[in-house]
Amino acid sequence: MTTPDQTAVLKARELLHQARAVIFDFDGLLVDTEYAIYSSWARVFASCGHPLPLDLFNQCLGSGYTHWNPGDHLEQLTNRTFNWETINARRQEEIVRDLEHAGLLPGARELICRLAEAGTPMGVASSSSHRWVDGWLNKLDIMPYFQTVVCRDDGLPVKPDPALFLKAAENLGMPPSQCLVLEDSQNGTTAAFRAGMPVISIPNRVTEQADFSLATSKIRSLTELL
Structure with a gap:
């Protein structure tokens, strides 16, 4: 069978x-590539005292943040605004580092x-x-x-x-x-x-x-x- x-x-x-x-x-x-991208976001969320569950993050996978944006979600959670240009530049450096040998x-x-x-x-x-x-x-x-x-x-x-x-x-x-x-x-x-x-x-x-x-x-x- x-x-x-x-x-x-x-x-x-x-x-x-x-x-x-x-x-x-x-x-x-x-x-x-997605684990490195997820990990970069998880570190940003953790720095603000919030977890980033995988089932939540899955909303943006494959859609390029068009239908759900982690940054927008974090601002709603914290009631803060962030300098995303700086944060995303750092995230990109981390992603490139993590994927160096991929x-x-x-x-x-x-x-x-x-x-x-x-x-x-x-x-x-x-x-x-x-x-x-x-x-x-x-x-x-x-x-x-x-x-x-x-x-x-x-x-x-x-x-x-x-x-x-x-x-x-x-x-x-x-x-x-x-x-x-x-x-x-x-x-x-x-x-x-x-x-x-x-x-x-x-x-x-x-x-x-x-x-x-x-x-x-x-x-x-x-x-x-x-």
Whole structure:
């Protein structure tokens, strides 16, 4: 008898086999950037005597603070205003420091290479900036594998709006229903669902408690697709 986890993996592999194109999220899916970002915010909250629960922080993951902003929330909690330019500059330094030796998450490079060998078109759709995403893709030597990279500074609404995924599908020349999305966040999973795309959700240590009920399949790691 197969377990629910095994059934989900088999379903995910079948989705991958059927896909005519694959669209990847970036943060938390290809590189474990989200824990460093969360930790930087948690330190700011702790300095003000407040915790930052992961279930609360998950509201902003995948949406670029558009739908919930930790800074706004902290100001409401403390009834104070902060110099966010200074704080965010320090946070960015901490994030860069914490991610200095970060690489691709397990299974990512092998999956991308296998898809490329099979001639499957690939794209990235992210609510982060091109500077951030393109910088990482180039640093990790995987940019050439992607036919399109769509980010928030392309002038599109961020996730959970489906616009980023729909634009990526358009750039790949594929109908949305034939593009498989790989996501790690609730907002990203919702965006893919709204775009009419099958979506495999792969939670990480920051997003593991989020709601993935809209996912077509949910697995534990990209390695399970190999």
